[in-house]
Amino acid sequence: MALESVKNILRMADEAGTSVISFICIDYNMVYSVIKTAEKANTPALVMLLPEHSGKNNTFSIKGFAETAKDLAAGVRVPIGLHLDHSYDYESVIRAIRLGFPSVMIDGSARPLKENIELTKKVAEAAHILGADVEAELGTIGLETSDSAEKKGIYTDPETAGLFCRETNIDSLAISIGNAHGVYREKPVLDIQRLEEINAATKVPLVLHGGSGIPDDQLREAFKKGINKFNVGTEFIGEYYKALVDYTRLKEKEDNPFKLLEVPRFVQERLETYLEAKLKLSRF
Ligand SMILES: [Zn+2]
Numbered sequence: 001m002a003l004e005s006v007k008n009i010l011r012m013a014d015e016a017g018t019s020v021i022s023f024i025c026i027d028y029n030m031v032y033s034v035i036k037t038a039e040k041a042n043t044p045a046l047v048m049l050l051p052e053h054s055g056k057n058n059t060f061s062i063k064g065f066a067e068t069a070k071d072l073a074a075g076v077r078v079p080i081g082l083h084l085d086h087s088y089d090y091e092s093v094i095r096a097i098r099l100g101f102p103s104v105m106i107d108g109s110a111r112p113l114k115e116n117i118e119l120t121k122k123v124a125e126a127a128h129i130l131g132a133d134v135e136a137e138l139g140t141i142g143l144e145t146s147d148s149a150e151k152k153g154i155y156t157d158p159e160t161a162g163l164f165c166r167e168t169n170i171d172s173l174a175i176s177i178g179n180a181h182g183v184y185r186e187k188p189v190l191d192i193q194r195l196e197e198i199n200a201a202t203k204v205p206l207v208l209h210g211g212s213g214i215p216d217d218q219l220r221e222a223f224k225k226g227i228n229k230f231n232v233g234t235e236f237i238g239e240y241y242k243a244l245v246d247y248t249r250l251k252e253k254e255d256n257p258f259k260l261l262e263v264p265r266f267v268q269e270r271l272e273t274y275l276e277a278k279l280k281l282s283r284f
Helices: 006-016 028-041 051-057 062-073 090-098 113-129 148-152 158-168 192-201 216-224 234-251 257-279
Strands: 020-024 045-049 080-087 103-106 133-138 172-175 206-208 227-232
Touching: 006 020, 006 080, 006 172, 006 227, 020 028, 020 080, 020 234, 020 257, 028 045, 028 062, 028 234, 028 257, 045 051, 045 062, 051 062, 051 080, 062 080, 080 090, 090 103, 090 113, 103 113, 113 133, 113 158, 133 158, 158 172, 158 192, 172 192, 192 206, 192 216, 216 227, 227 234, 234 257
Parallel strands: 020 045, 020 227, 045 080, 080 103, 103 133, 133 172, 172 206, 206 227
Antiparallel strands: none
């Protein structure tokens, strides 16, 4: 089937009291594996591009990524959504929508509240005219580093979240409740009470970033309490990297350049095993 709108998938997740998982994908093998495993597990999923991967290392053009996801989604019966992760300015978001992304994130969370509202509102107005869905962020989702100030981020305030959603007319909101990007050094503890308060103060589906390494029991609890989209990047990318290392070790004695043709399927099988287990968290 054609790509499903992210807004509809998030609504389905909300009705089922669960969360869709949104996987950061860097290349064809990752996009392919997410869509094929979602089909096999009969579980909706999102494929997501982090613009800086495309911009810095030419892993995939924005248009090429969107076309690939559309092409692969057309061949399966399960709802697949396509989403652009963290974008920081109006121009790049609008450009990505025009290049084929039906759902985007504008992240103004590093700006003062008033500026974040202004930017997000402007993006949402234009995106909605173009038929795209918009995720925004409030509170800063820290980066997992040794710097404790940076690590903590700034937790989302429930009352401000309510105001932010009313002012901006966004479709989903990424919040900070103890989650962080990257690899956690200590076991994370999500502030579930804060999540419940944010959920009560807002009407839009909530999004949890920094999903690699949060224990499953905390995730299930968060999904029941209002998280309807959950982003995974580091863990998924790590599986790919490990597969490449293993393949190289396995084949290092073989002097046949055409072994290169075996690499995609080797990687895809490993990713599919990981994804199958991960998708069990999503209970549609
Ligand atoms: Zn994020």
